[in-house]
Amino acid sequence: MDKNAKMLKKVRVMADYQFGKGCGDILFPDDVTFQLSRTKRIRQIMVSGKRIATVRAKDGTFTLSMDAATAIHDHIPAPGSRVTVCDDAVPFVSKGKTTFAKHVTAIDPELRSGDEVIVVDENDTVIATGQLMLSPEEIEALDTGAAVDVRCGCEQ
Structure with missing residues (x-):
């Protein structure tokens, strides 16, 4: 080999x-x-x-x-490796801005802090990718703080 x-x-x-x-x-x-x-x-x-x-x-x-x-998104069924954000946050996140906990509407419960995640809108369209900063439990419990450190958005 x-x-x-x-x-x-x-x-x-x-x-x-x-x-x-x-x-x-x-x-x-x-x-x-x-x-x-x-x-x-x-x-x-x-x-x-x-x-x-x-x-x-x-x-x-x-x-x-x-x-x-996008390739992983197409392969893994929802909610796998996904963080879903509300429509209000989509314009900012798609430009590469940080995703905040208050904008997260759904998240894969199997994720852990530090995991690489796919950020999607309410229609399950890929808008960004980045690193999860908080655990799913923390995101659901807290209403403040950065949830995903976005590396790149679809409009960058």
Whole structure:
């Protein structure tokens, strides 16, 4: 097995663990390319020169591009990996602004603080991707504070 095939197998297993079975094959086709760090660790995974995911150095998990978030959204049934926001917040969140707890109308109860999430509107349309800052219980109990640190929105 060549080095690229080994790396491909590794990132597919990582994606299956982080997002659920089958997500690795969906996110990373056979023609992906890898950008490595100076220490030869995988940093970015690209398809046709476009970033799909980045491996976070601090914990080895993926951060997603909008294309990757949409692919996972299409694969995982609701409410999996999703944070739903009210219509009032959609214009701001889709531009990459922080999602606040008071704007969250629904959330996947299986999520944990620190997870990479897909932010959707009331119609289950992907509007952003980011990192969950609070647990689902905290978001439901609190009416203040940042719920999702949005990395990229669909209008950026």
